[in-house]
Amino acid sequence: MAIEAGIAARVLDDALWWVREKARPIKHSSADKSIDDPYIRRRIGQISAxxxxxxxxxxxxxxxxxSVRGLHGEEAHRVGARAAxxxxxxxxxAIDAALSAAPLIFDVGGGTITNREWGYDRHWRNxxxxxxxxxxDWKLAVAGAYRLGVAEPPTTGLF
Structure with a gap:
């Protein structure tokens, strides 16, 4: 999950760089620079969120x-299930955030940003x-069952 968070962060970094260094406002924009375009600002805010x-x-x-560190027995099991x-x-x-942020980079750069040489499509693919x-769906079902008190989540590294 940290990798997905990192992908979302990198999408933001790349979008910020593009807007600051490469982007030009669309012809009918009221902004002189892309960085001043309210729609670009909104999209950057969305990616950042x-x-x-x-x-x-x-x-x-x-x-x-x-919080599980140093615990033993029943307490470790209880806290470990909550952590799982x-x-x-x-x-x-993290997955939803990365998958949602990745395609938004194309909204800040016009046609040029889609050029394969930039490779920004890699964010979504990754x-x-x-x-x-x-x-x-499996993770949500397991978490939901735990929150409902009907089943404990697996506490192995494979989950």
């Missing part, structure tokens, strides 16, 4: 995992490959 949400989810999950559910939920947030190895 996805990146921050992904990072926040990962950090919170890490804190949950850290938090990790599953965070993975879903996010998609990782997502395919982490089935969100």
């Amino acid at each position: 996805y990146a921050r949400a992904a990072r926040s989810a990962v950090v919170l999950a890490a804190e949950e995992l850290d 559910a938090a990790v599953a939920e965070a993975a879903v947030i 996010a998609r490959v990782i997502a395919n190895h982490n089935p969100r």
